[in-house]
Amino acid sequence: MTLYREKYGDYGPTLAAECLAAEDGVSVPVETLRGWLLAAGLWQRQRRRRVHRRRRLRKEQFGEMVQMDGSVHPWFEGRRGEAVLMVLIDDATGRVYARFYERETVWAAWDSMRGWIKRYGVPRSLYVDRHSIYRSDAEPTAEQLLSGEEPLTQFGRSMQELGVRLIRARSPQAKGRVERMNRTLQDRLVKALRRAGVSDLGEANRFLEEEFLPAFNKQFAVSAAVEGDLHRPLEAGYDLDRVFSVQERRVVQNDWTVRWGNRFLQLERSSMGQVRPGDTVTVCEQGDGRIRVFTGEVELA
Template identity: 50%
Template sequence: MAWKDRIEMSIRDLKRLKAVQVAMDRRITQREAAEMLGVSERQIRRLIRSVRDVGAVGIVHKGRGRESKRKTPEDIRGKAIEMYETKYNDFGPTLAAEKLLEHDGIEISDETLRGWLICAGLWQKRRKRAEHRRWRERKGSFGEMVQLDGSHHDWLEGRGPELVLMGYIDDATGNVYGRFYDYEGTMPAMDSFKRYVKQYGVPMSVYSDRHTTYKSNGKLTPEEELEGKTKPLSQFERALEELGVELIHAYSPQAKGRIERLFGVLQDRLVKEMRIRGIKSKDEANEFLKEYFPKYNKQFRVCPANETDVHVKPPRNYNLDKHLCIKTPRVISNDNTVSNGTQLYQIEEKTKEKNVVVEDRVDGSMRITCDGKSLRYSKITVRPIKERTAARKTTSQQAPAAKDHPWRKSLKQLKNKWVWANAR
């Protein structure tokens, strides 16, 4: 089988292909395409030649799936990290690399050692000094960057429950999209992003704040460290990474001023529009947004610097739910069962693997997968009661204590009794 016949293109590849094709059609310049993808103009020209020669698969690097011939052996990596921990633990990577060569005969570059130490948690990246805040120019094309945030507000003015508007605004055009939810969290973020993708396509990047939904503040687990991950990801971060979407985190409300100003306008205009129509529930509010936002965009949308839409439309049968879901690693017990929350599930088919992933999807369904393949399962509704629990229940049904029993008396009464007894 030829190399190009084995390649399966991802959303990330389709995103690169979209930018290259738009540049080939001369709807944007090669420089603009390079800025969208974060590569050089020379790389864009190389990709264009490759796509012209072999077709869409030319966007994929030919080294994908192959181990690098220049990769440093694992035993050398392990020895270098061990020597650093025992002898050079207060050295910087540059000096440590020099001493490893000088005293231990291990020849590696300082940047290679720096990367190893960061992965092992023995070195931290140094932050650059923050620059003075300044005005940022809009992105050039529709879909190049979308700002996302949730607005907590009494949108129905007491006529119904308090809701959260998960809002999206395109940076280049000011095009607005949104939907109401009961709270701001992972599932609302994933569901709203899925609906946005179905309407417009996958954007190149998403700009959000540092809410725990969008950015994890936890620490890497030992398993994640062994997998070579350098930072913990929230479920939303992981989903967007799988889709090839860059998630950018703002350090201040001013940095995402476009979405903040949008919420200020909507909390005035949208609230009054829903008041006029007497909207009292979340479903009614979401139904109204379908007609409100097209009118709003027609009135306030601005012309971008480039009229090209760089959203990537997923293939017709592409399953977004396999990415936009909460994935939880689980272990199959000896009785072939898997627990998720307080519920137990029986795996109906044989598998040699012990590790599975439970996927809780936005539509309320659940999948149990192993190596990407769905496993058949059934919900265990009746579970036996443990003997110890049954005995405890029996004990609690004994006759109540007498009225003059000591434990019925207050602490003050018992203390006074003890004082009088000792005073005699």
Template identity: 50%
Template sequence: MEGTLIMTEQDRKRYVRAMEVIEGRMDMDTASRLVQLKRRQMARIVARVRQAGARGVQHRLRNRPSNHRLGEQKRRAIEQIVREQYADFGPTLAAEKLGERQGLAVSVGTVRKIMVAEGIWHAGKQGKRHRARRERRERRGEMVQVDGSHHEWFEGRRAKAVLLAFIDDATSRLAYAMFVEGETTEAVMKAMWEYIDGNGLPLSIYVDRDSIYVVNRQATVEEQLRDTQPQTHFDRAMEELGVQVILARTPQAKGRVERLFKTLQDRLVKEMRLRGISTLAEANRYLWEEYLPAHNKRFAVEPREPQDAHRAAPSAERLAAVFTVREARTVQNDYTVRYRNQVYQIGKEQAVRISPRQRVIVEERLDGTRHFRYKGVALHVTDVSSMTRPRVNGGRRMKSMAIPSRVERWKPAPDHPWRNRPVTDDEAPREGASLATLPQRPRAKVEEPCHF
């Protein structure tokens, strides 16, 4: 409305004190102390109020364009580049790429204002934060959050893939990440091996309740008698290495790795798009050589305690024996063990005595080799699958023979002796019966008695 002056609370207080000084009801030192300004600044405000009235307390640049604003030509150039190349980028990432690729040093706030004004980007609503707060662990390696993200990482340039990520709880450092075809036990074991090889053994890992980490069934009778709980192959491997597995009950509980994936699904996807990466090998190479160092430089923080809680990594032979899929098999009477449609012969000379019907452990390692153990002792076995006949139809052996498509009933030829034999009185047709219905049975053979 014309003639109305909008003032802030601070401006109103300064105007009141200035008028009291002008009217002689307050001295300059008291007024400057009440509005928390230096005496010289308060004197300037009093002088401007005497000259311009209430407008004298307002800043002279209010409602005027900034002296450091972008030129219209540069602003249009930035808007065009962002629209053509970074339309789905956030303001922060778009500002970084403008500096890296186009050499335009623009603040994030300026890019945000341009993108909002042109309708390129809309600020999303902040979700309700979880009220329970868990403090970070004090040392690096005390706890590592592990998870896999199923996402369209390559935006259709190849089939979908899974990103396995390991983030340290104390520092938010992305310690290791790897693209795999699927989140399987073997893939997680391989990624964990690589993490241990590069960082050492952590004290604990924080995971969700996927079937890779927890068995969703009741303990069997044998397990109850041994007073043990059912374990997955990965959980058993972590127990042998002395790494505690902590299971999260909600996604919010492991929010650090969930927020990490939100960042990666924004930044990493766009970085691979700009480089035209379309294979797992290229993606992992870029991830390990370029992205991880840059990500940690930007997002990692210092731990509260400088000591590293990681323990020394075991030898490669030890890790190869631990990261295995183990299953029990029964020894047959011929001292053979059948595993995944293959037959293995147990040698006569062994370091431990073994008999038929006993159970041996078959270890399938990540390199594809199979090892057999009994009471923890390795067994010498030979693959004899080529010497055995295949088992079909539920394990029963069947002859290999051609099965005719249609079985025809045999009929004797017209000149066959059966058709020309005389008819007995019992086989004579009744009155009115057709001769075609006569049974054609073979004649009984009559032999002459032997005389001695």
């Protein structure tokens, strides 16, 4: 009990028992520790929340659907400023990938999605909330109205290019699996970061990738109901940097320039055989600041 008071005073019995065994070599059954803590007044039984709706059944196969959410929380308990944890969880297995960012932005969403694809491949569908990253408030064009399509955000467009069905939840409860995972991580990950003395994002992401997530997935991920993996591998040479970029259509001016933000991009002479003034091109700005110009699938020099 002295060790518990010194190191694990705000831990529940389950997590405390795990840490005592793994880090201190002290093996105590969870129920025994729970009884000790109750008797000493160091822990109270948690009242279960009343269930108001039935939980949706898991998807059957790995990669059938991934849920993604950004969780803003004092992850570092004052050792640094607030950060957002982008969390992705496979619906069938509960396998988790997560990464820290300063803010929840489209770049954070793309980077975390890239991390998932790098490890597992492209999932069939992605379940997200109605954040402006994923939901466009723009009025549909006449062409979109006629075709039954809706305006897309930059992230939505990228998922369409990847062949990923983007599903937007209408309430936090609808994406309950990732919401419950957020609460779990706000307990277990916060305490793990504290024990490891982690206080900056770079170190935290290394800790996540190399230590915390491998152990967490080994302990909590489950087998899918149906064997097999529905993730699709990317073809060799697939230009994911272009897909995960801010893209806009622009018209080539008479002086062979294209306006982008507050500046003009000068097209090289070698491009003059592929486009003419008045033609429309696609300008892509990547996360590293690089700007590329395309006509169809051809990149202009």
